[in-house]
Amino acid sequence: MFAEKVIELLKEAERNPVTIDPFxxxxxxxxxxxxQTLFRMNMNDANATTENKSLWTTVQVRHSAxxxxxxxxxxxxxxxxxxxxxxxWEFGAILPADVRELLSDDEYEWFTKYSMNLASYMRxxxxxxxxxxxxxxxxxxPPKSLYIEVLCMADYGKLELEDGDVILLKKNSRHFLPTxxxxxxxxxxxxxxxx
Amino acid sequence: xxxxxxxxxxDILVTNEKIPCKFLHDLPKMGFLDPSASExxxxxxxxxxIPLWLAESLHSRRPPLVAVDLPKIxxxxxxxxxxxxxxxxxxxxxxxxxxxxxxxxxxxxxxxEVSNTLINTFRxxxxxxxxxxxxxxxxxxxxxxxxxxRLQAAAAANTEKALSEWLQRGDSILTTANMVANHRKRKRxxxxxx
Amino acid sequence: MDPYEVExxxxxxxxxxxxxxxxxxxxxxxxxxGPFRAGLPINVPLWLAMMLKQKQKCRIVPPDWMxxxxxxxxKEEEKRSRFFTKMPNEHYMVEAKLILGAASEDVPNAxxxxxxxxDIWDIRMSKLRTxxxxxxxxxxxxxxxxxxxxxxxxxxxxxxxxxxxxxxxIQKKAQQRVQQPSALNTSTFxxxxxxxxx
Numbered sequence: 001m002f003a004e005k006v007i008e009l010l011k012e013a014e015r016n017p018v019t020i021d022p023f024x025x026x027x028x029x030x031x032x033x034x035x036q037t038l039f040r041m042n043m044n045d046a047n048a049t050t051e052n053k054s055l056w057t058t059v060q061v062r063h064s065a066x067x068x069x070x071x072x073x074x075x076x077x078x079x080x081x082x083x084x085x086x087x088x089w090e091f092g093a094i095l096p097a098d099v100r101e102l103l104s105d106d107e108y109e110w111f112t113k114y115s116m117n118l119a120s121y122m123r124x125x126x127x128x129x130x131x132x133x134x135x136x137x138x139x140x141x142p143p144k145s146l147y148i149e150v151l152c153m154a155d156y157g158k159l160e161l162e163d164g165d166v167i168l169l170k171k172n173s174r175h176f177l178p179t180x181x182x183x184x185x186x187x188x189x190x191x192x193x194x195x
Numbered sequence: 196x197x198x199x200x201x202x203x204x205x206d207i208l209v210t211n212e213k214i215p216c217k218f219l220h221d222l223p224k225m226g227f228l229d230p231s232a233s234e235x236x237x238x239x240x241x242x243x244x245i246p247l248w249l250a251e252s253l254h255s256r257r258p259p260l261v262a263v264d265l266p267k268i269x270x271x272x273x274x275x276x277x278x279x280x281x282x283x284x285x286x287x288x289x290x291x292x293x294x295x296x297x298x299x300x301x302x303x304x305x306x307x308e309v310s311n312t313l314i315n316t317f318r319x320x321x322x323x324x325x326x327x328x329x330x331x332x333x334x335x336x337x338x339x340x341x342x343x344x345r346l347q348a349a350a351a352a353n354t355e356k357a358l359s360e361w362l363q364r365g366d367s368i369l370t371t372a373n374m375v376a377n378h379r380k381r382k383r384x385x386x387x388x389x
Numbered sequence: 390m391d392p393y394e395v396e397x398x399x400x401x402x403x404x405x406x407x408x409x410x411x412x413x414x415x416x417x418x419x420x421x422x423g424p425f426r427a428g429l430p431i432n433v434p435l436w437l438a439m440m441l442k443q444k445q446k447c448r449i450v451p452p453d454w455m456x457x458x459x460x461x462x463x464k465e466e467e468k469r470s471r472f473f474t475k476m477p478n479e480h481y482m483v484e485a486k487l488i489l490g491a492a493s494e495d496v497p498n499a500x501x502x503x504x505x506x507x508d509i510w511d512i513r514m515s516k517l518r519t520x521x522x523x524x525x526x527x528x529x530x531x532x533x534x535x536x537x538x539x540x541x542x543x544x545x546x547x548x549x550x551x552x553x554x555x556x557x558x559i560q561k562k563a564q565q566r567v568q569q570p571s572a573l574n575t576s577t578f579x580x581x582x583x584x585x586x587x
Binding site: 294298299301302309313314317324329343347350351354360 | 393521526544547558
């Protein structure tokens with residue numbers, strides 16, 4: 001049957017709606033080969049239609065299969081693109097190595113450009129009224145308290161606070177910090193709020 | 196169903212469901228479409244189940260290359276069961292894309308009864324979504340639902356969960372972002388396997 | 390919406406507190422409050438009242454409706470009526486949760502009041518579920534939400550609107566009589582921007 005490989009590819013992508021899989025180079029190459037075969041067969045048969053008219057319908061059927069394959073491949077790339085956007089909002093501008101390696105080179109380039117676009121948009125916000133931009137990835141929940149207690153989940157290193165103090169974030173260390181300065185680290189999973 | 200667009204993966208999976216067709220003309224070199232035949236060419240008169248996207252494309256040729264038949268779940272006998280009590284049906288087993296697939300099928304149904312069955316079925320089964328969203332046995336309650344019903348029930352269960360947490364807790368705490376948390380979880384699971 | 394977002398909106402309601410300190414007028418985005426005189430009741434937004442209470446700077450004056458007889462009546466009427474009855478205010482649940490959570494010692498009969506408010510909430514929530522089911526079954530195109538508070542309406546989302554939308558989509562697509570030329574896999578780009586989740 002036509003266009004079966006590409007369905008495997010999409011089902012694979014659907015299985016993990018909340019995380020991103022490694023870019024499946026290998027399967028995409030196989031799908032492109034299927035498409036090239038279909039295209040070659042169609043070229044041959046299209047040239048032969050003068051002798052055998054009924055071949056024309058066969059050509060049309062293969063053409064539908066080509067379009068189907070194309071649609072599925074594009075949908076695969078598009079669904080990954082939506083996830084890559086989310087990566088920017090949740091991991092930040094710098095991706096951890098184990099996430100970076102899940103993207104193809106082209107996707108990573110797209111991520112970088114998207115990230116830059118978003119950053120310059122956020123910088124531009126509120127400039128007309130004297131602000132130097134707003135970080136839209138912060139303050140996603142209504143404010144409750146100015147300071148919160150957090151537990152460090154990983155060896156992160158030094159963190160410089162706005163008042164100039166430098167604290168060392170070590171795994172399992174506890175800190176009492178201004179919410180505004182640790183909320184991004186909480187979203188990135190480096191700190192955890194203790195209630 | 197709101198995204199039935201060109202790039203929608205769910206619409207692609209819906210249109211991958213199979214539908215019984217009868218070929219009206221010979222198709223040279225397409226014998227492989229019929230798994231039971233061994234010839235190179237597909238003969239006119241052959242009955243074979245093919246994916247909806249292919250059937251639609253063949254059906255829309257002038258003249259049409261196939262005649263489309265209704266899949267059995269949209270035929271009288273199943274429709275009677277659904278109209279009597281749709282909640283007894285396990286859509287996950289029967290037809291995971293029952294409504295979406297049915298919307299495509301409806302236009303091949305000359306009597307126009309399929310569309311009413313789709314609407315009545317969802318109206319009746321809405322209470323299953325309601326109870327799945329508050330059920331303590333969420334796995335069991337979600338099991339008989341179709342793919343789109345499951346998505347709606349899961350969204351409702353999230354609302355329900357957020358509300359009961361709000362009622363029970365004092366302050367909300369900040370949490371790890373969704374994709375970050377899931378990525379970590381998956382990494383850990385992979386590490387444990389190796 | 391997250392319940393904490395609804396709470397945030399509800400926190401703008403004005404309630405009365407009795408401060409144990411004196412201070413000048415304060416100027417906030419939502420208005421001017423003060424001057425504060427120790428021992429004299431003053432109206433402030435709920436969020437400010439909660440902050441002062443946590444710092445032990447005030448006593449909360451319970452709202453008029455947070456009182457056993459009144460609530461008993463509301464509960465009876467809610468039970469009797471087929472419809473939703475009018476609640477003391479748009480954010481009764483937010484007020485109850487915050488005040489009884491942080492300042493139960495300022496409310497006479499706090500434990501009983503907590504129970505009775507929870508009863509009223511439960512009656513209304515189960516009524517809401519029943520009427521959602523009835524609405525869908527009857528195929529009605531709209532539902533009346535008279536006297537439902539913001540938190541209660543929020544609890545029906547996204548299920549009710551998405552289910553009604555879903556039904557409409559099925560109706561539109563399945564009852565399409567005109568046969569359009571099949572264009573399943575040809576690109577008629579109608580790209581919708583993916584909404585950013587949190």
